[in-house]
Ligand code: FES
């Protein structure tokens with residue numbers, strides 16, 4: 054990478070001077086923990102309609118950007134400052150960045166749905182544009198010239214014609230703008246950009262490589278205790294009795310029991326861990342989970358589901374031509390874990406009248422409401438501070454671990470750090486829910502889609518749910534929210550191609566087997582897997598090349614361009630699937646898919662080259678080609694990293710991942726019972742980013758995920774002539790398909 | 797309480813432990829060397845990888861008693877911001893980490909490989925890093941970083 058600017062170490066020190074108050078806020082190291090805790094919050098403007106909520110021009114010439122969204126490794130820490138610096142007209146090295154602190158940053162909603170830039174970033178762009186206009190107006194008055202004759206650049210406003218300018222800091226340094234975000238404030242012409250669009254380095258990367266980064270797992274407070282929560286052996290089991298004597302030999306370790314909430318708390322982490330493993334407790338029996346081997350049938354037959362028509366487009370032309378072909382297929386996507394490499398962890402300091410919680414959660418402000426509720430504190434007395442975590446991709450156990458820590462800190466009257474175990478994380482993180490789709494379609498001999506109907510069976514998100522029901526409060530009998538949260542899992546159920554008639558019906562299920570939560574690109578990997586696989590099935594039925602088939606009925610020029618780019622990169626040979634040699638010992642093939650994310654966001658075309666080993670059933674993905682258009686690119690290297698991650702993580706999900714359970718508990722509780730992709734299986738990636746500087750920037754963290762399943766299934770079909778409709782594509786499953794095809 | 801003398805990042809540290817089986821991982825983190833991460837405690841993920849006498853070892857699977865007298869290197873000891881180890885520089889140049897939770901373990905595995913083989917093949921690199929799990933998908937960049945540091949830029 055050719056970064057024009059050297060890595061800057063944005064310290065987490067947000068020195069902001071508002072009026073006469075000066076606040077130093079530092080979280081860079083363990084020894085600074087106390088000052089972080091003790092810092093009095095400056096009366097910040099937190100109203101997200103105000104410029105001051107997002108930006109402060111400091112007396113020293115720097116600008117602090119306050120971002121309610123958090124950097125989870127996806128690069129907001131550089132991309133947001135790039136947007137702000139560009140729009141304001143100041144060097145990127147002058148930007149300080151403060152993220153995810155309910156006392157300092159405005160509520161910009163959860164960092165989710167790949168909307169960090171698309172929405173969060175655009176709010177900040179608007180704030181910066183409003184601020185720039187205000188600075189120019191201030192300077193115009195002082196210089197007694199028309200605002201149009203001035204330009205903001207390099208941290209000062211100066212006459213376009215040349216001559217001395219006035220620094221931002223002398224215009225408004227240490228003072229508030231007192232301005233609402235102006236949606237009409239003129240934005241800079243992208244043609245003049247010098248910062249946006251550059252692959253600047255992410256400021257956290259160096260510290261992660263040197264070993265100085267502070268993850269929430271590394272955060273310590275004075276007088277802090279370590280805790281382990283003991284979850285029941287069966288999901289709905291209740292606690293009958295605890296034998297506190299069983300851990301007598303572990304000095305300083307105490308049992309905390311609140312109803313069914315059981316934990317041990319101690320001074321030394323390892324001693325506490327051993328005590329947790331040793332503690333004897335008796336739990337009730339419970340076996341309320343559905344049978345896993347019949348899960349798809351149970352979902353389809355659920356009599357309690359409610360039906361909703363999501364899409365109805367066009368009219369059915371009858372009678373259909375005689376040579377039209379009618380197809381039907383079902384697709385299943387299993388329950389999956391967020392699979393964070395670091396089990397969840399949090400630190401809480403809960404006092405009688407206020408609480409501070411350090412967490413790696415994606416939803417600081419939402420959590421503030423939820424936690425205040427079960428702690429019985431006013432919302433503004435609960436402060437959440439974001440610290441780096443292990444990539445969570447939705448709601449893993451972070452929210453729960455933070456609730457655990459808060460409950461325990463209140464119980465023991467000291468700061469408490471809760472660290473989940475590997476089995477806790479795999480067993481108890483809320484899961485990406487299972488999805489069942491049925492599709493029927495009619496295709497004409499010319500490849501025209503005459504009719505299309507998708508039925509989906511998925512769990513319904515409870516309306517207005519800010520969070521998910523949390524394990525700790527639930528077990529402890531504290532005020533807890535009730536309901537399901539799956540994210541927007543019903544999108545992209547209809548094809549992005551022209552068809553005479555399209556219908557999408559969702560059968561909303563009232564329950565999910567295990568507590569659900571959004572998992573990266575919620576629902577879309579499954580829906581696009583089904584839709585784009587079925588498109589391939591229609592193409593094969595019509596005897597038409599898969600790309601040719603798509604291009605005949607795709608109208609969107611941005612989509613068309615991506616598909617053509619993929620075809621070129623793959624040197625795609627136009628012919629129908631499957632290929633000629635499907636019975637080879639190692640059958641090779643190629644496939645592709647196309648996604649217009651949520652039908653309104655990022656465009657992705659993806660191609661794959663695979664080898665299917667007949668004897669073992671093993672699929673080797675040799676190459677993934679991806680053309681990606683997320684509109685205006687803020688930081689191309691950041692986008693590229695997100696696309697790489699989306700592809701590899703979803704390949705792992707498609708090839709390997711399914712949470713196994715019996716009637717009582719999750720059985721996939723470590724990396725051998727829930728394997729994920731390793732280095733040896735990583736394919737070659739060729740990513741082609743299309744930058745459209747004059748289009749709005751769109752999310753880059755999810756869209757590519759949605760294209761993976763079908764591209765792979767279609768390539769396997771092309772290679773070996775078998776159609777995989779159930780994820781994961783394990784060797785056993787592939788072998789079974791190959792055998793049933795052969796017989 | 798029994799005392800253990802350990803050589804960590806070039807200096808001798810004496811630690812107390814009532815449990816001879818205390819994992820080295822907990823010892824290191826307890827000393828404030830928190831770059832080494834807890835990922836599974838089961839020897840399955842590589843997040844806790846450190847160098848013991850130059851070899852990559854999963855510190856969750858090594859006890860304090862076994863570590864006695866051996867030279868232990870963690871990410872903090874490999875290099876510093878002012879004087880990074882070449883593999884650290886390569887990881888920064890390639891912008892490898894996303895969340896970065898796995899990064900420390902990856903760098904230690906790569907450092908061990910490079911100390912044994914000056915110009916490892918791509919296959920060697922993948923094999924050496926195969927114990928290191930990454931959820932964010934930083935694999936491609938990690939391989940590129942190890943290739944680059946051994947002068948094998950494509
Ligand atoms: S924590 Fe040691 S291998 Fe996972």
Ligand code: FES
Pocket residue numbers: 126394443444893894895896897898899929930931932933934
């Ligand atoms: S960078 Fe997040 S786990 Fe590897």
